[in-house]
Each structure stands twice: as structure tokens, then as C-alpha cells.
Amino acid sequence: SEKLLKLAASVPRESLVAPGTCFGKFTKSQKFRLSVTALDFLAPYAKHKVWVKPGSEQSFLYGNHVLKSGLGRITESTAQYQGVVVYSMADVPLGFGVAAKSTQECRKVDPLAIVVFHQADVGEYVRNEDTLT
Amino acid sequence: MGRKLDPTRKEKRGPGRKARKQRGAEVELARFLPPGKAAKRRLGAGSGPAGRRPLGGGRGGGGGEREPAGQTAHGRSGFSDGNSKWLAPAKAKKTQPKGNHVELSSDGEVEEGSWEMEEEEDGSSEEMVDDYGASSSEEEELLPIEKAALKQKPDREGLSEDDSEEEDEEEEEAEEASKQKMGQKEEEGPDLQLNLDIDEQFKLPTSEEIEKEDILFISEPPDLHVIHQRIQGNMEVLQDFGVKREEGRSRQEYLALLRRDMAAYYSYSDFLLTKLMDIFPLPELIKFLEANEVPRPVTIRTNTLKTRRRDLAQALINRGVNLDPLGKWSKTGLVIYDSTVPIGATPEYLAGHYMLQGASSLLPVMALAPQENERILDMCCAPGGKTSYIAQLMKNTGMILANDSSAERLRSVVGNLHRLGVTNAVVSNCDGRQFPKVLGGFDRVLLDAPCSGTGVISKDPAVKTNKDEQDILRCAHLQKELILSAIDSVNAASETGGYIVYCTCSVMVEENEWVVDYALKKRNVRLVATGLDFGKEGFTRFKDRRFHPSLKSTRRFYPHTHNMDGFFIAKFKKFSNAIPQAQKAAPSTVPDTIISEPLPKKKKLEGSKADEEQKPPQPALKKKHSLQARKRPFKS
Numbered sequence: 113s114e115k116l117l118k119l120a121a122s123v124p125r126e127s128l129v130a131p132g133t134c135f136g137k138f139t140k141s142q143k144f145r146l147s148v149t150a151l152d153f154l155a156p157y158a159k160h161k162v163w164v165k166p167g168s169e170q171s172f173l174y175g176n177h178v179l180k181s182g183l184g185r186i187t188e189s190t191a192q193y194q195g196v197v198v199y200s201m202a203d204v205p206l207g208f209g210v211a212a213k214s215t216q217e218c219r220k221v222d223p224l225a226i227v228v229f230h231q232a233d234v235g236e237y238v239r240n241e242d243t244l245t
Numbered sequence: 246m247g248r249k250l251d252p253t254r255k256e257k258r259g260p261g262r263k264a265r266k267q268r269g270a271e272v273e274l275a276r277f278l279p280p281g282k283a284a285k286r287r288l289g290a291g292s293g294p295a296g297r298r299p300l301g302g303g304r305g306g307g308g309g310e311r312e313p314a315g316q317t318a319h320g321r322s323g324f325s326d327g328n329s330k331w332l333a334p335a336k337a338k339k340t341q342p343k344g345n346h347v348e349l350s351s352d353g354e355v356e357e358g359s360w361e362m363e364e365e366e367d368g369s370s371e372e373m374v375d376d377y378g379a380s381s382s383e384e385e386e387l388l389p390i391e392k393a394a395l396k397q398k399p400d401r402e403g404l405s406e407d408d409s410e411e412e413d414e415e416e417e418e419a420e421e422a423s424k425q426k427m428g429q430k431e432e433e434g435p436d437l438q439l440n441l442d443i444d445e446q447f448k449l450p451t452s453e454e455i456e457k458e459d460i461l462f463i464s465e466p467p468d469l470h471v472i473h474q475r476i477q478g479n480m481e482v483l484q485d486f487g488v489k490r491e492e493g494r495s496r497q498e499y500l501a502l503l504r505r506d507m508a509a510y511y512s513y514s515d516f517l518l519t520k521l522m523d524i525f526p527l528p529e530l531i532k533f534l535e536a537n538e539v540p541r542p543v544t545i546r547t548n549t550l551k552t553r554r555r556d557l558a559q560a561l562i563n564r565g566v567n568l569d570p571l572g573k574w575s576k577t578g579l580v581i582y583d584s585t586v587p588i589g590a591t592p593e594y595l596a597g598h599y600m601l602q603g604a605s606s607l608l609p610v611m612a613l614a615p616q617e618n619e620r621i622l623d624m625c626c627a628p629g630g631k632t633s634y635i636a637q638l639m640k641n642t643g644m645i646l647a648n649d650s651s652a653e654r655l656r657s658v659v660g661n662l663h664r665l666g667v668t669n670a671v672v673s674n675c676d677g678r679q680f681p682k683v684l685g686g687f688d689r690v691l692l693d694a695p696c697s698g699t700g701v702i703s704k705d706p707a708v709k710t711n712k713d714e715q716d717i718l719r720c721a722h723l724q725k726e727l728i729l730s731a732i733d734s735v736n737a738a739s740e741t742g743g744y745i746v747y748c749t750c751s752v753m754v755e756e757n758e759w760v761v762d763y764a765l766k767k768r769n770v771r772l773v774a775t776g777l778d779f780g781k782e783g784f785t786r787f788k789d790r791r792f793h794p795s796l797k798s799t800r801r802f803y804p805h806t807h808n809m810d811g812f813f814i815a816k817f818k819k820f821s822n823a824i825p826q827a828q829k830a831a832p833s834t835v836p837d838t839i840i841s842e843p844l845p846k847k848k849k850l851e852g853s854k855a856d857e858e859q860k861p862p863q864p865a866l867k868k869k870h871s872l873q874a875r876k877r878p879f880k881s
Contacts, residue, residue: 149663152597169592202560204596234595234664 148207148232151197155205158197160190162209162228169200173235178209178228180221190215196228207233472510479503480527503527507534513709517699520717523788524752529805536805537702537709543581543588544571545599546607546630548665549637552598554579560593574779575607577637597664602630604809605700605802609691609748610634612775612816616741617642619688622734624677624727625695627654629661635691636667645670646684650677678726681733688742692731694724694760696751700811703804717755724749724760732768737819745770745817750810752803754787757813761799762792769821774798775814780807783815 164172168182184201192214198206209228218227482489483499490499500522508518511534525533545568547554554570554577561568565585571578579599581588588594589601615621615635626632626647635645647662647670649655655674662670675683677692697720698708728747737743747764749756761783764770772795783799785792799815 152666173592173595200592204592204598206592206596234592234597 148234151205151207151232151234154208155197155199160187160194160196160211161199162186162190162196162211163199163201164206166201169206172198172206172230173233175230175233175235177212177226177230179223180218180225180227181223183218183227186211186215186218186227188215192217198228198233205234207231207235469510472506476503476506476510476531479506480531483527511538511709512706514711514713516713517709520753521699524754532805533803536803536808537706540703541603541804541809544602544604545579545581545588546602546634547577547579547599548597548633549577550641550666551596552593557593557598560598561591564591564593566591571604571607574777575604575611577634578604578607580604595664597666600630600633600661600665602634605750605807605812606630606810607634608777608780608800608802608812609693609746609814610638612748612777612814613689613691613744613746614776615639615643615689619643619739619742620686621645622680622684622687622690622731623647624680624690624692624731625649626672626693627651627658629658631691631693632658632670633661633665633667636662636669637665639669641667641669643669646687647672648675648677648680650675678730680730685734686736686739687734688736688739688744690731690735690745692727692745692747694720694727694747694749694756696720696724696749696756697753698750700750700752700802700804700813702811704810717753720751721755721760724756725763728760728764729767732764732770732817732819733824735819737769737822743819744773745819746775746814747817748812748814750812752801752811752813754784754790757801757815758784758787758792758796758799759790761796761815764817765793765795767825768819769823769825770817770819771795772798773816773818775800775816777814780814783813 162178163184163186164178165182165184168178171182172178178198186196190196190211192211194211194214196209196211198209200206208231210231212226212229213221221227479499479502483496483503486496486499490496504515504518504522507513507530508515513521513534521530521533547557558568558570558579561579561584566588567582567584568579569582571580593599594601610631613621613635615638617639619639620643621635621639623632623635623645627649629647632645632647639645645667647658649658652674655672659672662672673683697712697717698705699712702708728745731745731747735743735745747761751757761772765772772793775798777800780800780802783796783801785794785796796815799813802809802812802814804811
């Protein structure tokens with residue numbers, strides 16, 4: 113929040129590590145890459161969600177994509193390549209992804225096909241602690 | 246249709262008090278029928294050890310048809326196995342006292358008293374398998390509801406114990422008997438231990454013998470068992486010194502030997518052991534040393550920003566974790582006994598629902614009691630457990646400045662804060678001593694000072710040997726500087742705050758009471774109650790030092806008394822923003838009578854002088870103070 117920023121301003125620049133929560137980073141080509149730390153803020157607003165079965169929760173948390181066999185539920189009318197938030201069956205947000213197939217196609221496709229591309233997951237807190245910013 | 250009274254038919258009886266009260270027609274009837282007939286009926290009823298029997302069919306012969314066993318040899322009784330020799334019906338009298346047994350079989354079987362007696366007498370018919378495949382062993386009777394009844398029947402217990410002593414194969418018997426026996430065994434335990442009667446006088450080895458041991462030590466490792474025995478013998482002598490001492494040997498010699506032995510047995514340096522012997526009385530010292538050999542239980546703290554303790558406990562139990570709430574004093578702590586999955590890698594952990602944290606680390610934050618919309622400074626925050634607890638108590642309002650002087654450890658702070666969903670924290674990497682200069686005017690400050698770590702030896706056994714006098718004094722010096730900065734960073738005039746909490750994970754008096762006493766002398770602060778109702782009070786005097794009496798409100802925690810890491814907590818309240826000038830004559834505090842000015846100006850003033858104040862040499866400090874005092878009247 114702004115108040116926080118003003119207070120953070122009084123800390124000398126070399127010493128300031130993190131004012132508030134980091135959402136993502138800007139890349140060299142001016143693109144904004146969202147990181148998993150933004151999950152809490154975005155999850156409630158997600159319009160397209162994917163629920164993952166308990167068995168493939170761990171696999172997603174290791175950074176793998178979600179296969180059709182691990183897919184629990186998916187919101188209707190998800191277009192292909194739509195950004196989604198991945199949840200576990202207990203409604204715990206696990207991370208971000210991109211839908212590899214639209215909802216209709218998901219129904220038809222075979223169990224080993226990828227349905228959600230992995231982009232960011234909560235397991236990164238443990239895996240990439242140092243690069244989290 | 247009316248209910249026909251059919252004594253051959255067993256009724257299903259449910260568990261509960263009401264069922265017990267009305268014992269059923271069969272039992273009532275048994276009192277009136279002649280014994281033979283009653284027995285026959287019961288035999289007939291019981292030989293098919295199922296619950297309900299099919300209705301209809303007469304008695305006697307009809308029973309035989311129903312019987313899977315086969316034809317009836319006796320026309321009357323209706324069963325045919327060859328058990329009739331040993332399976333004698335009990336007298337009707339016996340049903341009276343054992344009538345209670347009917348209540349105990351709560352799975353619907355009316356195991357009448359007679360059967361009980363017969364089983365127990367034989368000992369070999371324990372494993373009666375009924376039609377449903379379940380065995381009607383004594384285990385079934387021991388449902389939780391019945392256990393209360395069990396306690397009231399000592400005679401039955403005795404009987405069934407005898408039984409299980411006879412049979413050792415049956416696992417069920419053993420389990421259930423052991424449950425009964427445990428109560429008894431616990432009473433026997435202490436008796437057995439008391440048998441260890443040490444009659445022999447403990448002989449203090451002479452100095453020559455000690456030297457011989459030293460030589461032996463080089464060639465071969467010391468015999469730990471012998472040393473342990475010697476320690477125990479020595480302790481006994483020392484506790485009753487007047488009586489048990491040897492003539493001509495001083496207490497010092499005993500103590501010296503004890504120190505050597507303990508150093509060898511527990512692998513401590515002599516210096517550290519001497520220090521510990523000053524702090525703890527001897528029996529407690531042994532307990533402390535033993536407690537340091539064993540790790541403390543793993544504890545976690547629920548992140549109330551994201552979940553509730555109940556829900557988290559449920560989720561973790563579903564994953565296969567064995568846990569319990571921490572205690573009455575904490576609403577968010579859980580202690581983990583064992584688990585099938587790694588606690589630091591469950592999806593709940595990754596989603597930020599809990600944080601792995603020692604139980605003792607919850608205490609300083611509870612003492613600090615941060616309120617919403619305050620400005621809080623955490624001076625040595627890594628790895629961020631206490632900071633995140635502060636944030637959750639404040640419900641993400643206000644602002645926390647999380648500072649640590651080590652940049653690598655700050656990365657874990659950032660990670661943890663993000664993971665736990667803390668949004669009101671600013672993380673900085675300054676030296677704590679710079680503080681009021683960088684930013685001041687906080688409502689509360691938490692200082693978890695870097696220390697020698699003598700309270701967490703169970704986590705880091707290297708502390709046993711690598712700490713010496715220099716290390717402790719260096720730590721103490723740093724802590725004194727830090728606590729002065731912390732005090733200066735607080736705004737005494739804040740409406741809700743003005744508190745500083747100082748804590749260390751050490752048990753040394755130099756790092757704890759001494760530093761607190763120093764702060765009391767140097768600044769306008771006073772000690773207040775920490776709000777923690779358990780824990781040992783801090784020392785008000787130690788060896789040749791005398792501390793301020795308010796030190797009784799500080800708290801010490803030990804691994805052997807509270808089963809958490811050794812800790813020390815002190816809570817100050819600042820009552821004036823002025824910095825007292827020390828008089829040249831005596832180092833007593835003379836608070837300035839200057840009323841505190843509007844804060845930003847004041848803070849800047851103090852801030853600019855703060856770094857000068859922090860310089861160690863005392864005479865120089867006094868001069869600066871008086872310089873300051875002279876300057877202030879002009880500026881105001």
C-alpha cells in the first residue's frame with residue numbers, strides 16, 4: 113500500500129530488500145512476468161479455474177504439466193491458451209497455468225495428454241527460495 | 246402381535262445404560278426356572294454363538310436343527326458337540342454376581358454369566374467365533390463405554406488377567422490384558438526402582454589416580470559407564486555433604502572431579518560447564534544436560550491469515566501426521582509427534598498455511614502483543630517466523646519493518662513472508678545499531694538478539710565446545726548496543742505502545758539479566774510483566790552482582806522444565822523519550838526534566854546523536870551526553 117511505500121522510502125536504497133509483496137518482474141524486453149508470489153492476490157479473481165486430483169497435486173508442485181488423468185474439474189468455456197489458476201481438490205490454490213486445451217477438447221482427449229501447461233506453482237517457495245526476490 | 250417370551254431366543258442388546266438396566270427376560274426367567282432347565286436353555290441358546298436366532302422353531306429338538314454343528318445327542322438340550330463333559334452349566338446362583346457381564350457384551354450377544362465362568366475356568370474356549378466371523382473374545386467387551394464399567398469390577402479384571410497369563414498366543418488377549426495391566430504395572434515401577442540402594446560410600450579418587458586416568462585417556466577412550474556411575478555417586482555425596490563426605494577432602498575437589506566427569510560424559514568444554522554449574526543447582530544441571538542431548542519436539546504455528554488451527558489440524562491428519570495442540574497458552578501452535586510425509590513440504594506448507602517454528606519463539610511475540618495499525622520494528626528477524634507471527638496478530642494492518650544484518654538470511658525472510666501472505670512488511674538489511682537514525686518512532690520493537698546459543702544446544706551441539714569467555718562477552722557487548730538502539734527507536738508517547746521486548750535463546754546471565762540491567766540504568770525504561778504466566782523468573786542477584794528487583798518480571802525457559810528451547814524474555818516500557826545523561830560522579834540515571842518535544846524533530850535530534858552515543862568508550866559517552874544537554878535548551 114502507499115503508506116508502506118512512503119515508510120520504505122526512508123530506508124537507504126542499498127539496504128532495502130522488499131517493500132511489500134512482489135508480484136512479478138519486468139524482463140529486459142519490457143514484458144511483465146508474473147511470479148507465484150502474486151497467487152494470493154489473484155486467486156480470488158480467477159475466472160477460469162482448474163482443479164487437480166490429489167494424486168497429481170505433487171506432480172504439479174514439482175513443476176510438471178497437468179495431464180488429463182490428473183484433471184479433476186475445469187470451469188466451463190475455458191478457451192485454449194487461457195490463463196488459469198490451478199487449485200487442489202480442497203480449494204487450496206496451487207499455482208498458475210495455461211490451458212492447453214479448451215474445455216470441450218479436454219473431454220475428448222486421451223488420458224495422457226497435457227491439459228494445463230505449468231507456469232508457476234507454490235512448490236517454488238521451497239525449490240527456488242533464492243530467486244524469489 | 247404380542248411379543249412372545251421365548252427364553253431360547255437371544256435378543257440383541259445395544260450398548261448404553263438403559264440396555265444394562267433391563268437385563269432381558271431370559272435372565273429374569275433364569276431366576277425362576279429350575280437350574281437344570283435354565284442351564285439347558287442357556288446351553289441351547291449359547292452353543293450357537295451368534296446373536297439372533299431365527300424365530301419360530303421350538304426348543305430342544307428345533308434347536309438342534311438350527312445348529313450347524315449337527316444332530317442332537319440329547320433330545321432336550323439341542324446341541325451335540327462333545328463338549329458336554331467339560332462344558333458344564335454353571336449354577337443359577339452364579340448368574341447373580343456375574344449378571345453384570347451381560348451388560349458388557351455390547352455387540353448384541355447375551356453372553357451370560359455362566360458362559361463367562363466356563364470360559365474363564367477352561368481357558369481354552371476364549372476364541373469362540375460367532376457366525377459373523379468376529380470372535381467373541383474379551384476384547385469386544387472392552388469398548389470405551391465399557392471401560393468405565395471395567396474399573397468397577399476388580400474381580401473380573403483379576404480373573405481375565407489370570408486367563409491371559411495362561412494363554413500367551415492370543416494377541417487380542419495380550420493387547421487387552423496389557424491395557425488392564427498397565428495401570429497396575431505403573432504402580433509397580435517405582436517400587437522396583439527404589440530397590441537400587443547404594444550402600445557403598447562414594448570414594449573420591451586421589452589426584453594420582455586422576456592423573457593415571459588422564460594417561461589412560463590418551464591411549465584408550467574413557468569408559469563412559471564408569472564415568473556415569475561416578476557422576477551419580479559424586480552428586481549424591483555433594484547433596485548431603487556433611488554426612489557423606491570423606492575426611493580430609495574438600496568440596497572443591499569433589500566439584501572439580503564432577504566437572505571433569507561431566508565434561509567427558511556430555512562433551513562440554515570446561516568453561517561452559519563452570520558457567521552452567523553457577524546457574525543451575527546440581528540435580529537440575531544433570532536434567533538440563535540430559536535434555537540437551539535430546540531434540541525438542543517439532544512444532545508448527547498456524548497462519549491465521551490463511552486458515553484456522555482446526556482446519557489445518559484436520560488437513561494434516563488426513564495426510565498422515567500425528568499432532569496435538571501445543572498447550573493452553575497458545576491458540577495457534579501444534580506439536581508434531583510423527584508424520585509419514587515431510588512436514589516442510591506438504592501442500593499446506595507451500596500454500597502458506599503454517600510455519601515451522603519452535604515453541605519458544607512464539608513467546609516473545611505473545612509478550613509483545615502487537616495491536617492493529619501499529620508500526621513495529623523487528624530488529625533481527627531472520628528467518629522470519631516471529632515477523633510473520635506479528636503480522637498475523639496485526640491482521641496485515643499497520644506496518645512492520647523487518648530488519649536483519651545478514652543478507653543471505655534475508656532471502657529466507659522474503660520467501661517466508663511471501664509464502665505466508667504477509668503484506669504489511671518492509672524488509673531491510675541494516676545493522677541494527679543504525680536504527681533510530683534510519684527510521685524511528687515505532688510503537689513497539691522486538692529485539693531477538695544474536696546470542697551464544699546456549700539454550701539451543703539440542704539443535705546445535707557445536708555450542709558445547711566452541712564458546713568461550715571472549716564469545717560470551719562479545720555477544721553481551723553487541724546486545725547492549727542493540728538494546729540501546731531499540732529503546733531509542735521507540736516512541737514513548739505512542740498511544741498504544743511504547744514497549745520493547747528483548748529476548749535471547751541463551752541461558753547465560755551475562756547475556757540476559759546483565760544486559761537488561763544495563764538498559765535500565767542507561768535509559769528511561771522500566772520492566773513490565775511479560776504477560777506469560779509460566780516460566781521461571783529471572784535472577785535478581787547472581788554471584789557477586791545485584792540486579793534491579795524488577796527483574797523478577799523477566800522470564801526464563803529451560804529445555805528440561807518446559808520442553809522448549811532455552812529462552813529469556815524481558816519486556817520494557819519506555820516512559821520518556823529523553824535520554825538520561827549519566828553523571829560523572831556515579832553512573833546512576835538522572836532523567837532529564839525536559840518535556841518531550843514534537844516527535845519528528847526530537848527523533849532527528851536524537852538520531853543524529855545516536856551514532857555518536859553508540860561508541861563504546863564510556864568517558865567519551867558521558868561528555869557527549871552533557872554536550873547534548875547544553876545544546877538542547879537552545880534548540881527548544
